[in-house]
Amino acid sequence: MSGGQERSIEVKVGVLILVSLAILVGFVLVMSGVNFERKYTVFVDFENPGGLQTGAPVRIAGVKVGAVEELQFRGGEVDATTGRRTLVRAKLSLQQKVQSAIHDDADFYVTTQGVLGEQFLAVEPGTPSHPVLDPARTIPRGIGPPRIDLFLAKAYELLDMTVTGLRNNQDLVKDIATNTAGLLEGLNGSVKDNRERITRIMQNLEQLSLEASTLARDARGKYVDNPKIDRTIDNIDKLTGDLQRDSGPLLKDAKEAMANVNRASATVGDAEGQAKLKKTLGDVSELATRANAMAGDAQQIVSHIKKGNGTVGALVMDEEMYDDLQELARDLKHNPWKFFWKN
Amino acid sequence: MSAQPRTPATRGIAFDVGSAAAEFARGAWELYSVFARTLYFIAKGKREKGATAAQMYAIGNKSLAFMTITMGFIGMIMVYQAGLQTQRILPDFTLLGATFLELLVRDLAASIGALMLATRVGAGIAAEIGSMVVTEQIDALRMCAADPIDFLVKPRFLASLVMTTALIVWAGAVAFAAGGATAYFAFDVPWRTFANLQLVDAGDLITGLTKCVAYGGAIPIISAYCGLSTFGGSEGVGWATTRAVVSSSLAIIALNFFISAAALVVFPK
Numbered sequence: 020m021s022g023g024q025e026r027s028i029e030v031k032v033g034v035l036i037l038v039s040l041a042i043l044v045g046f047v048l049v050m051s052g053v054n055f056e057r058k059y060t061v062f063v064d065f066e067n068p069g070g071l072q073t074g075a076p077v078r079i080a081g082v083k084v085g086a087v088e089e090l091q092f093r094g095g096e097v098d099a100t101t102g103r104r105t106l107v108r109a110k111l112s113l114q115q116k117v118q119s120a121i122h123d124d125a126d127f128y129v130t131t132q133g134v135l136g137e138q139f140l141a142v143e144p145g146t147p148s149h150p151v152l153d154p155a156r157t158i159p160r161g162i163g164p165p166r167i168d169l170f171l172a173k174a175y176e177l178l179d180m181t182v183t184g185l186r187n188n189q190d191l192v193k194d195i196a197t198n199t200a201g202l203l204e205g206l207n208g209s210v211k212d213n214r215e216r217i218t219r220i221m222q223n224l225e226q227l228s229l230e231a232s233t234l235a236r237d238a239r240g241k242y243v244d245n246p247k248i249d250r251t252i253d254n255i256d257k258l259t260g261d262l263q264r265d266s267g268p269l270l271k272d273a274k275e276a277m278a279n280v281n282r283a284s285a286t287v288g289d290a291e292g293q294a295k296l297k298k299t300l301g302d303v304s305e306l307a308t309r310a311n312a313m314a315g316d317a318q319q320i321v322s323h324i325k326k327g328n329g330t331v332g333a334l335v336m337d338e339e340m341y342d343d344l345q346e347l348a349r350d351l352k353h354n355p356w357k358f359f360w361k362n
Numbered sequence: 363m364s365a366q367p368r369t370p371a372t373r374g375i376a377f378d379v380g381s382a383a384a385e386f387a388r389g390a391w392e393l394y395s396v397f398a399r400t401l402y403f404i405a406k407g408k409r410e411k412g413a414t415a416a417q418m419y420a421i422g423n424k425s426l427a428f429m430t431i432t433m434g435f436i437g438m439i440m441v442y443q444a445g446l447q448t449q450r451i452l453p454d455f456t457l458l459g460a461t462f463l464e465l466l467v468r469d470l471a472a473s474i475g476a477l478m479l480a481t482r483v484g485a486g487i488a489a490e491i492g493s494m495v496v497t498e499q500i501d502a503l504r505m506c507a508a509d510p511i512d513f514l515v516k517p518r519f520l521a522s523l524v525m526t527t528a529l530i531v532w533a534g535a536v537a538f539a540a541g542g543a544t545a546y547f548a549f550d551v552p553w554r555t556f557a558n559l560q561l562v563d564a565g566d567l568i569t570g571l572t573k574c575v576a577y578g579g580a581i582p583i584i585s586a587y588c589g590l591s592t593f594g595g596s597e598g599v600g601w602a603t604t605r606a607v608v609s610s611s612l613a614i615i616a617l618n619f620f621i622s623a624a625a626l627v628v629f630p631k
Contacts, residue, residue, distance in 0.1 A: 028419040039528035
């Protein structure tokens with residue numbers, strides 16, 4: 020093997036090894052999630068984090084923002100920071116850039132990717148009106164995954180109780196089954212015997228429902244879709260609007276009137292005032308009587324005049340006299356000298 | 363190294379069982395002897411310039427196309443079959459890539475890749491050494507004070523250790539890429555969803571690399587032992603080649619079982 024050929028072989032072998040090494044190193048770097056972003060730590064307490072493992076991803080809205088760095092078993096000791104008993108505390112390493120998005124009412128819950136996927140920690144970031152979560156002062160309480168095992172245990176217990184109950188009360192169950200069967204049989208016979216009546220009842224019901232439908236449609240046309248109703252409602256609306264608008268001033272006037280009445284009642288409230296008022300009312304009554312008599316006299320005079328009695332009556336009611344006077348006035352107008360000279 | 367002549371005796375079950383056990387023990391001892399002497403010569407043997415590089419080229423570069431094609435097809439087939447089952451049962455392809463990658467890294471890339479290499483490299487080593495045995499070249503080497511283990515097995519062992527690992531890493535990447543393409547075209551799984559590393563951890567990677575090294579060591583040792591124990595003529599060489607492939611494959615499967623069991627203890631899931 021010549022030197023050049025040997026070198027060529029070594030180069031080819033070296034290239035293959037380097038390519039494989041690059042794949043391996045790249046894979047390790049991606050797998051270990053190497054990135055140079057700044058991180059911060061958040062602690063979350065759990066009663067039971069289920070199958071959550073160290074290294075499990077932490078996601079906000081499905082986007083990976085960190086990982087579970089450590090799961091510490093606290094054994095239910097009372098924690099000095101939170102003042103509550105803590106069984107498991109998870110240490111999360113999150114990207115610094117998401118810190119401002121996680122508020123102090125954020126929820127940390129363990130969930131599963133896909134149907135049979137690995138468990139991860141999901142973060143609901145909380146409401147923006149709340150302050151940003153300060154990991155140095157607040158250790159939130161996480162929500163564990165749904166306890167399928169607990170559910171199955173309870174369901175098993177329930178099933179066991181049911182089976183035991185049925186087994187211990189077989190006679191009772193038998194009686195119930197027999198009675199139910201008898202009841203159903205009787206019901207079936209009754210239905211068979213009254214088939215025609217049932218059919219009739221059903222037909223009546225159908226007719227009734229049809230009529231009810233028609234009635235409802237007519238009522239709607241008359242009372243709901245009627246334009247009069249709309250107009251009436253508009254008027255009521257307008258009236259109530261006016262009332263609302265005018266009620267202020269009206270109320271003010273009414274208040275003033277009431278104040279006046281109060282003042283008047285206060286004025287006539289004592290015995291002296293009441294006596295004065297009584298006397299005034301008596302005077303007014305007398306005055307009214309006299310006015311009434313005067314009106315009667317005036318009426319009598321007018322009726323005399325109407326009848327043509329007396330000078331004024333003749334003057335007013337006698338047409339001939341009126342014509343004579345008119346002629347006299349016209350003559351005097353044309354011959355004014357007659358005032359001073361009689362021919 | 364040749365097969366021991368069987369002494370005539372009264373045949374029976376006890377004789378057959380005892381004879382098989384003795385033969386197995388003798389084979390195991392000789393295999394261990396080859397392995398131990400190889401390790402000894404790595405530490406103390408002569409360094410022949412370019413021998414290991416030439417073997418690396420023969421084992422690694424010349425197997426590259428073969429490994430690329432076979433592992434590419436295996437990746438496609440496995441993802442397609444797994445996808446069909448997933449489609450029938452779940453049907454959620456979110457973790458198809460992640461699960462495939464976990465299996466590939468922990469087991470399949472190393473085991474299937476090593477089985478492929480055993481057919482090509484193991485057969486080559488056994489045939490080459492077997493031919494030298496039947497043509498008495500090995501005896502000539504011994505007469506020249508050159509130990510065949512030092513001269514023939516050691517460079518192949520070293521080359522196989524490195525190149526099996528390198529080829530399996532490459533083949534694993536090819537299988538994953540081919541699987542990703544299959545998932546995209548057959549089940550509309552986007553590459554970003556498929557290339558999910560979340561199920562692979564350091565334990566999986568260490569287990570996979572351990573298997574690479576173990577298979578890389580086992581194939582040349584077993585194949586060299588089969589070659590060195592060749593007897594007869596060209597028919598013997600044929601048998602040696604067949605034995606090398608079968609024994610290497612069996613060794614790979616047995617090693618896979620033991621390494622997986624050990625990994626389960628060391629890296630519990």
